[in-house]
Amino acid sequence: MSTPEELRYTEEHEWVAAHGDGAVRVGITEYAQDQLGDVVFVDLPEPGLTVTAGESFGEVESTKSVSELFAPLDGEVVAVNDAVADSPELINSDPYGEGWLIELKLTGSATPDSLLDAEAYQRLTQG
Numbered sequence: 001m002s003t004p005e006e007l008r009y010t011e012e013h014e015w016v017a018a019h020g021d022g023a024v025r026v027g028i029t030e031y032a033q034d035q036l037g038d039v040v041f042v043d044l045p046e047p048g049l050t051v052t053a054g055e056s057f058g059e060v061e062s063t064k065s066v067s068e069l070f071a072p073l074d075g076e077v078v079a080v081n082d083a084v085a086d087s088p089e090l091i092n093s094d095p096y097g098e099g100w101l102i103e104l105k106l107t108g109s110a111t112p113d114s115l116l117d118a119e120a121y122q123r124l125t126q127g
Contacts, residue, residue: 001125002030004096008112009121012070015096016112019103024112026072027100028060028091031125036062039088044069044101049077053110057102060091069101072115074108 007015013032017025033039041061051057051071058069081100084090091099116124 001034002096003118003122003125005118007096008072008115008117009124010070010072010115011124012072013125014070014072016072016115017100018112021105023078023103023105024073024075025100026102026104027095028069029121029125030095032067033091033095033099036060036067037064038062039091042084042088042091042101044080044085045077047077047080050107051075051077051104053108060088071104073104073106073110073112075104075106077102078105079103 007017009015013029015027015029019025039060039062043059045057053071053073055071056068057071060067080102084099
């Protein structure tokens with residue numbers, strides 16, 4: 001499984017990429033999409049929503065189950081990937097690229113550096 005070194009990760013299997021100007025891009029990991037199976041629907045928030053780290057901001061539905069999405073950091077949703085809403089299978093085919101979910105403008109004191117690095121995330125997923 002791919003775990004890009006430049007990203008940060010949560011224990012709930014979201015990834016975070018610094019996106020400049022205090023913003024981050026958020027998606028789910030290759031491990032998470034593999035566990036879910038074929039993604040068939042994504043429920044994402046509207047831009048402008050304020051989220052708190054650890055709280056749900058949406059759902060991913062697959063042929064196997066429905067899983068909540070959890071905010072990795074405090075922030076305001078400033079962009080939503082409409083392509084994923086129209087073609088949820090992008091999460092399966094390109095979880096770290098075209099399959100991103102939302103962009104957050106960070107509002108809290110926590111930064112992506114407070115999350116798991118690639119090595120720590122690999123340890124988590126390999127038991």
